[in-house]
Amino acid sequence: MLVFLLAARGQDPAAVQAGGAVQNEEATSGISQEEQLAAARKRLGLDQPLLVRYGRWLGRAGHGDLGTSVFTGVKVSDEIRTRLPATVRLAVLAVVLTVVLAVPLGVAGATAHRRWPDNLLRIVSLAGASVPGFFLAYLLIALVAVRLRLLPPAGMGGPRSLLLPAITLAVGPAALVSRLLRSSLVEVLGEDYIRTARAKGLANLAVVMGHGLRNASIPVMTILGGLLGRLLEGAVIVEVIFAWPGIGSLAYDAIVRGDFPIIQGTVLVAGAMIMAINLLVDLSYARIDPRVRLGVRS
């Protein structure tokens, strides 16, 4: 695990660094003369060999110093610190919406297994997984913000402006989770202990919610890590469209402008977040499913 963490840390900024340097040269050569270019290179330490630069960057990054933006001169760590809360807020609301959408749909699909509501939900959730986020975003803007004037179309102004981007982010994952929850719940509801629960006279709802849902959520948990990672990635597009000032739009602007310290910083932070999430999910998985500890499979 440690090797994997170290390797991942080493891998991505190296590629980014190499690329960032190339692009910076292009960017500066467009606006400055030859000697200015050389000076700029020297100032940024670009006259050093790649490995030296990479080692230096890694050493500084270890102390929390990610360099400064080539364009604005703002420290990368400050830039990320001011942008991160917006992304976290967006992601948290999106996760909540995912659960709120997926659980009822999954339960409804499983309890109506093989009947028309199940088939309808199948189409709905597949459609939800098929619509690209950047299309859904514009549909929501057109319908909710422009036609109905319920919510602001873009930007960050109060909690209401958080809703549209969060819905956009949540639809895809919600569709997948509801599908998985449905098939997992169908399987669980066929188990003997469900029949026992029914036999002792529990109401259908109590059986499904208390005995079924809990066990059915175990396989769903395993995909949660990847799901959250995917959500973070989707955040890039959603933040760009909704002009949401988070990490995603920061990274996008930096890539477009060739601001390589920012690019490195955001990729590092995003990678670290994904790894942290995966670790947390792995740990919580062992905690939620007692069979993982006992080593006994039913």
Added chain:
Amino acid sequence: MSTSGGRSFAARWSIVRFSPARATDLDAFSGGTGPPGLEPDPRPPARRLWRRRLFRDRAVLVGAMLLVVLLAAILAAPWLAPDDPTAVNPPNALAGPSLRHPAGTDNLGRDIASRLLHGGRTSVATAVAATLGITFLGVAFGVIAGMLGGLVDTLVMRLVDVLSALPTLLVAMVVLGVLGPGTDKLVLTVTLLGWPGYARVMRGATLVLREQDFIGATRALGASRLRIMVRHIIPNLMGPLTVLSTLDVGRILLALTALSFLGFGVQPPDPEWGAMMADARSYFYRAPRLLVYPGAAISLLVLAVNLCGDGLRDALDEKVSER
């Protein structure tokens, strides 16, 4: 990616969903591993059974029909398209639907219907190319890691771990931002970032297969490891592989169009659905048509593929089907 992304997501998901089905699938495909001396199984062979289940599924039929219609339209683009997809006609910009331009014209007066049809070719071709590339790399790395084991296995799997820990869409954006955008680079980047999930599944399946008796028998007959891999392991992986890549084409298409939408993929004036939507952003309030048509086209195509993939998985997964 993303959307892709979410490579790790799809991979994990597939592993979870396949694990119960995999062993039975492989048993069926490896030609019956049931105990000898028993009466022959009166049920029809597994292959015909799943095929029958597949065609009984109305959602699959709808998906397949949709897919055939869309693909036919896209393939016939040069003959169906009313106009040259790149011919500009500024005086006639943003025109509404007419007989000559059934879907109207875009901001440069180009025929939207023609651009949709031709753009579909690019989108579908890139998605198919990336899927094939990812499948090839995934099978190659997975089977080699699973068969050889030891140091090779460790190295390949660490690489897989590292790649799947990356925020794929973001890294793809960075790579394409550095290399410069372009259709070929787009496909290459998505392919190179996309194979780890497949490698993991294929390695797992190879480890299961490798211990089976028929592989031991082949080895006893003196077959080389290469021959065992190419002639015996890979053909037996085709079942799960088909399902995996069918389920994945849609996701890959979404990732590719997303990258094009952000300006890192197909470049103007070439028509492509994601790029068309990016062009349409500035005209969204005046002519939402420009954005809605390509968006709907992507959604429909991905939905068609997903319906087929979903049905295929259900049909092959005995546990789900027989309940």
